[in-house]
Amino acid sequence: NAGVTQTPKFRVLKTGQSMTLLCAQDMNHEYMYWYRQDPGMGLRLIHYSVGEGTTAKGEVPDGYNVSRLKKQNFLLGLESAAPSQTSVYFCASTPPAGTQYFGPGTRLLVL
């Protein structure tokens, strides 16, 4: 039981490049989330999903897109990366009304 895993662990992008972050969970959780963490801040919600094929916007959704084609996977896409998207990205999953379990994070640097 791996819990929540994230790929990659670290990535460097140039401004304007695109990339996809992958989150996978093996706990059969319905809900999945993407957060970003900036220095001196707590985590802020980017997008979330309450089930396969559904997504919704969180607090800071601009510049990101998401997809949940399979229950166990939640993808976060950056179509045209900007330096303001330099951050640490966390994925989490939870059953309804349950505790959120977090992945180890992906550190992204946009030059």
Added chain:
Amino acid sequence: AQTVTQSQPEMSVQEAETVTLSCTYDTSESDYYLFWYKQPPSRQMILVIRQEAYKQQNATENRFSVNFQKAAKSFSLKISDSQLGDAAMYFCAIHGGGADGLTFGKGTHLIIQP
């Protein structure tokens, strides 16, 4: 909208002593959950303790306990017998019970002095 405020950017405590981290929150929800998460230098977010708002009894997990004051919207974390491994960032968070995510405070950096 929900908000979480942690007014102590940094706290320091001697090993084996007790420390209390403060957290206040605001929400219009009647049913919600409160959490403390620990983030060590590895960046992994680790659940410390969880409190359901409808429960009057304060949650405890070994050396960790909370003081939940619902009317005052206060949710402090007490760490007893502090250990070097407790050194980390601690985040207070609230969940409104729906499908949307957690709202976090900005965190408190806890330093343990040997």
